[in-house]
Amino acid sequence: MIATGNHAVAYGVKAARAEIIAAYPITPQTQIIEKLSEFIEKGEMRAKFLRVESEHSAMAACIGASACGARAFTATSSQGLLYMSEMVFWAGLGSFPVVMAVVTRTLAPPWSIWNEHTDMLSQRDAGWILIMCESVQEAYDAAIQAFRIAEDRRVRQPVMFGLDAFSLSHTSERLDLIGQEEVEAFLPAPEGDWKVIDVQDPTTYGNMAGPERMMEIRHSIMERLRGSASVIEETASEFSRISGREQAGLVEEYRTSGAEVILVVAGAASGDAKDAADALRDEGVRAGVARLRVIRPFPAERIRAAVQGCRAVAVVDRDYSFGSGGIIGREVASATGIKPFSYIAGIGGCDLSVTDFAGIARDAISRAESGEEGREIWWGIKGSQGPSP
């Protein structure tokens, strides 16, 4: 079939048999929840849809449902995600296996509905697993895998997966659905044994804990997030088997072998980066791409291995941490010990094309060749603030 990224998410969540969906509309996420609402109202999906009055309440309702052992889903974007943030942390620190789709969008002011990743990455310390999708197909695949990863006994942490505003959410591409039997074998009905609300076995959940316990509580989340890396890989490889489509796992390496320059990217523009690598290879420039499918847990070893031995590492961030730098650029620097060329590009929905990625790769090589240290470059900014592509 042909579907938008938003509809792909809805098909994935339907296949995953989410039981509770609580959501609040925000552009460009709306089609996800409209489609799910339609599935439920037409009787094609057995779930309860809570049309809540805010994103904060959406996540609160998902947490309440998850605390009863139910499979819960929500979707949001941008301002909605930030409004929800208190409960995003509640889900992460409470180890509730909720799943959320985030259609990544620029934060205001000024108002903008266009693509940027800062909204999703702002939640990176909340105890959630963060997946970034490259294609419409991956959005569907991620929706199904996310529930299995979240509910895995070794993980039991929430998962959010991001799809770029418009370039994925509203772009129609080919989408192959998996047979429902295969999905159900891959992702059985929720066991719900993570539930903390049970009148037969009453417990008090979340009352005060003193300092003498908090280190241990946080440490167990740290261990689960770290341990989730192998579960994500394992889940991806099993999903590859049932779908017949190669799944990326943590990091997808594209033509990195023998590369002199590697573009480190995430999200929908990764395909353009790969096209740029192809074009550069045709011209004799040995370029490759390391695509981060997963940002939490940060796949430090995989990135270290991917960029080893290359002359120039060019991280392209469609996000920014003021006072620090490109968020992924900082992560890559800390993971690899290399100071990468950290490109800030595509901010606020600026186009990020094959030409840009080719330009970035060439720019990084020439800087490396001239002995320049890794530094931050705002790519394509108008005026005298930086180099133009």
Next chain:
Amino acid sequence: MGDQGITGTFTLRDLTDEEYLLPGNAACPGCAAVLAMRIGLKVLGPRTVLVVPACCMSVVQGYYPKTPSRVPIFNTAFAASAATASGIRAALEMKGIRDVNVVCWAGDGGTADIGIQSLSGAAERGDDLIYVCYDNEAYMNTGTQRSGSTPEGARTTTTITGKAEGKKDVPGIMMAHRIPYVATACASYPLDFANKLRRAISMKGTRYIQLLSPCPPGWRYPAEKTIEVGKLAVETGAWILYEWTGRECRLTGPSSGLVERSKRRPLEEYLRIQGRFSNADPSKIEDMKRRIDEEWERILALCKG
């Protein structure tokens, strides 16, 4: 104690000896809110889930891994109690569990101020939950800061000369949502509260009870006076006991005998027994009396239909 306002009278003898809120909790001495919770849980019974946002009750539970509660308590964020309860109810329904009371137990700040949006959302959707706001008329857990539910003239740590504005009428706001049941209660009248809770349990949809809960440290009176202070709130007419079922509104308990202003004890008796109104001068007290009269007129108009 007077007429409880419920036919089929639920008496002290009907209250189970079973305790669901155990001794050894971390409430302040003389805490009316925790007393009411003890009574409330006797009425609600063991098939109850409590949802508690940030409030005194989050402290009263004491330190993990201990708890004084024999029913599940789910602690949630300040603004999120009703939405969390909506999620719990939806999940229980999906799992075919229908005989459980889902009950929010929230303070007045978490109800009248930061939590009113999620409460309004749940009420508008008609989500099947009971919401008890134990109203101690300020942010007591954080040390007595002014809330929307603080009455005019009351000193708090953020209104040291007394609150200039009146108390937010949350029961009125809830009535405007056309939910099936809205009632006020007071911790000093446990049977009146128990009967209202019982009535709420017998219904479906969003049900709201606002329970006045005198607070010794916040209101500045000796702990042993808690019941007396609550009684004076009702007997002076400062707090009106009523219940509203969408079709009709009726006064309950002692309030039903206080329609005539002359039957009410002087407001000053209520104000003087506690320290928080010590700044109220005679003209302020006149303002407060006027506000109380207006509130009586509003409720009596509702009672007349």
